[in-house]
Amino acid sequence: xxxxxxxxxxxxxxxxxxxxxxxxxxxxxxxxxxxxxxxxxxxxxxxxxxxxxxxxxxxxxxxxxxxxxxxxxxxxxxxxxxxxxxxxxxxxxxxxxxxxxxxxxxxxxxxxx
Amino acid sequence: xxxxxxxxxxxxxxxxxxxxxxxxxxxxxxxxxxxxxxxxxxxxxxxxxxxxxxxxxxxxxxxxxxxxxxxxxxxxxxxxxxxxxxxxxxxxxxxxxxxxxxxxxxxxxxxxxxxx
Numbered sequence: 339x340x341x342x343x344x345x346x347x348x349x350x351x352x353x354x355x356x357x358x359x360x361x362x363x364x365x366x367x368x369x370x371x372x373x374x375x376x377x378x379x380x381x382x383x384x385x386x387x388x389x390x391x392x393x394x395x396x397x398x399x400x401x402x403x404x405x406x407x408x409x410x411x412x413x414x415x416x417x418x419x420x421x422x423x424x425x426x427x428x429x430x431x432x433x434x435x436x437x438x439x440x441x442x443x444x445x446x447x448x449x450x451x
Numbered sequence: 452x453x454x455x456x457x458x459x460x461x462x463x464x465x466x467x468x469x470x471x472x473x474x475x476x477x478x479x480x481x482x483x484x485x486x487x488x489x490x491x492x493x494x495x496x497x498x499x500x501x502x503x504x505x506x507x508x509x510x511x512x513x514x515x516x517x518x519x520x521x522x523x524x525x526x527x528x529x530x531x532x533x534x535x536x537x538x539x540x541x542x543x544x545x546x547x548x549x550x551x552x553x554x555x556x557x558x559x560x561x562x563x564x565x566x567x
Contacts, residue, residue, distance in 0.1 A: 380560060380561070381542060381558050382494070384555055384558070427494065436482075436501070436506035436507035437546055438484075438496045439484075441493050443492075
């Protein structure tokens with residue numbers, strides 16, 4: 339059974355710092371991994387999708403990597419800004435062929451001005 | 452940019468009442484999903500839907516829940532007799548495919564359901 343864990347649960351950094359959020363999954367038979375951003379009381383905004391055959395994806399200041407052999411994904415945020423403050427969720431698409439996503443509990447990021 | 456929309460944004464209902472949560476997926480998407488997030492907990496998968504059939508459902512999705520695509524644009528989640536523990540944020544999502552590079556799921560803003 340696929341389980342997704344995110345560490346740390348919360349992170350506070352000064353503006354401008356580079357940071358890494360971690361996501362681990364128990365089942366290496368993962369098809370895709372998707373990173374989301376969630377603002378308080380809001381929906382989920384898709385940030386990056388890494389397919390099974392890929393090792394990383396980049397969008398602006400965000401870079402996500404996927405290492406299936408170790409069961410890990412990381413989200414790297416460069417030059418953090420106060421507007422990056424939010425909860426970041428990773429979600430794995432496991433052995434199910436129906437598109438079901440299994441979510442981690444999220445990392446709540448606060449970027450201080 | 453196309454987006455998933457959901458109505459209502461907030462629904463308050465009494466225990467035992469029926470509720471219908473509505474979603475309009477992105478127009479060229481073929482796969483539809485419902486998830487829920489109880490306050491302070493993980494986002495949980497409820498059900499996936501394709502070609503007018505349920506593809507997969509979770510243990511949460513019991514006989515009290517049903518989904519329907521009543522027309523070419525709407526996708527609904529019905530809870531027949533709500534319980535206090537059904538209080539949560541319900542998210543609708545859609546994707547063009549379920550695998551490959553068009554698999555990316557796009558989520559709506561959610562409906563906050565409060566059962567009193």
